[in-house]
Amino acid sequence: xxxxxxxxxxxxxxxxxxxxxxxxxxxxxxxxxxxxxxxxxxxxxxxxxxxxxxxxxxxxxxxxxxxxxxxxxxxxxxxxxxxxxxxxxxxxxxxxxxxxxxxxxxxxxxxxxxxxxxxxxxxxxxxxxxxxxxxxxxxxxxxxxxxxx
Numbered sequence: 001x002x003x004x005x006x007x008x009x010x011x012x013x014x015x016x017x018x019x020x021x022x023x024x025x026x027x028x029x030x031x032x033x034x035x036x037x038x039x040x041x042x043x044x045x046x047x048x049x050x051x052x053x054x055x056x057x058x059x060x061x062x063x064x065x066x067x068x069x070x071x072x073x074x075x076x077x078x079x080x081x082x083x084x085x086x087x088x089x090x091x092x093x094x095x096x097x098x099x100x101x102x103x104x105x106x107x108x109x110x111x112x113x114x115x116x117x118x119x120x121x122x123x124x125x126x127x128x129x130x131x132x133x134x135x136x137x138x139x140x141x142x143x144x145x146x147x148x149x
Contacts, residue, residue, distance in 0.1 A: 075110040080118020
């Protein structure tokens with residue numbers, strides 16, 4: 001089998017019905033659009049959610065929730081991810097935001113939050129925008145240092 005001899009399964013495709021080609025075709029006259037009305041006109045396009053003048057569903061249902069425009073998003077990085085990079089010798093010395101960006105754990109415009117999942121075995125100095133309580137405890141337990149930017 002090659003790309004030049006691939007065909008669809010037998011009976012799975014068929015030619016479309018030719019509309020507006022006379023009464024003998026079965027789709028002549030109104031060309032399958034029925035008689036008059038908005039949808040029979042040329043250039044008709046229905047707006048998304050339009051229900052023929054009835055109040056649309058998205059306007060009938062009650063609204064709820066709240067979007068905080070001042071919300072600050074953080075990239076969560078766990079201690080086990082950092083320990084993996086230390087084990088593979090990708091990180092040596094202090095861990096700064098630039099080091100995390102170089103190793104693909106964050107992008108340069110993201111705020112970084114260190115989370116406490118996993119275990120840290122080596123005493124390292126970590127600089128980040130935020131730390132969880134569990135991460136601070138684990139870092140200090142091994143003799144490391146957590147520096148909040």
